[in-house]
Amino acid sequence: MARVIETFNLTKSYVTGAGELEVLHGVDFALDQGEFTAIMGPSGSGKSTFMNILGCLDRPTTGVYQLLGEKVDSLSPDQLANRRLHYIGFVFQGFNLLPRADLLENVALPLLYARESAETRRKKAMRSLEQVGLGPWAHHRPSQVSGGQQQRAAIARALVAKPSLILADEPTGNLDTQTSDEIMALFQSLNDEGITLVLVTHEPDVATYAKRLTKFRDGLLVEDGPVINRRRA
Secondary structure (H helix, E strand, O other), rough: OOOOEEEEEEEEEEEEOOOEEEEEEEEEEEEEEOEEEEEEEOOOOHHHHHHHHHHOOOOEEEEEEEEEEEEEOOOOOOHHHHHHHHHEEEEEEOOOOOOOOOOOHHHHHHHOOOOHHHHHHHHHHHHHHOOOOHHHHHHOOHHHHOHHHHHHHHHHHHHHHOHHHHHHHOOOOOHHHHHHHHHOOOOOOOOHHOOEEEOOOHHHHOOOOEEEEEEEEEEEEOOOOOOOOOOOO
């Protein structure tokens, strides 16, 4: 099975007015293709910093981060942007949809950056919307659909370039319990199809939809193992 993510002795420090603050302390982590892990931890535990490094949005201070076997911590900003575009799909708590564009245009946006033709973008975006059950709403704007449908559109956008990894940061944070359950059921279905997922959440109930639980505390990875009593949609 292919190794998607691997970190070795990863640290991250920031310079503050009070001096240097180390947020991550020597994190070793690995994730194989087809895994689904939930990352948890209290505020300030380092989980969001770790997620940003995994998403090539930030760099470690020391240590090694390998994405699909490639050391990415020393790549140029343009190279990091290329890896994000082709290998990583992002899903955020706030959906981050363009309000004046319809769902089809929102989902197709990553393909525009990849310089694919308009017809190719349209076909791939429609397939991605259909994959998450939103085909009939393709020409609706975000304000014309529910919060759950907006998050489905955001997931479709993350999927459209067929990335190797989906990173979801508090994807149910703005949703009610029933809609949250529906979104997590969708994530489970995508994972059953072989998509690799990393989910950051503060909610223990949401984490139980994952196969694996990874916990951070005070910048350390303190727990990493299978989810006990996993919930199935």
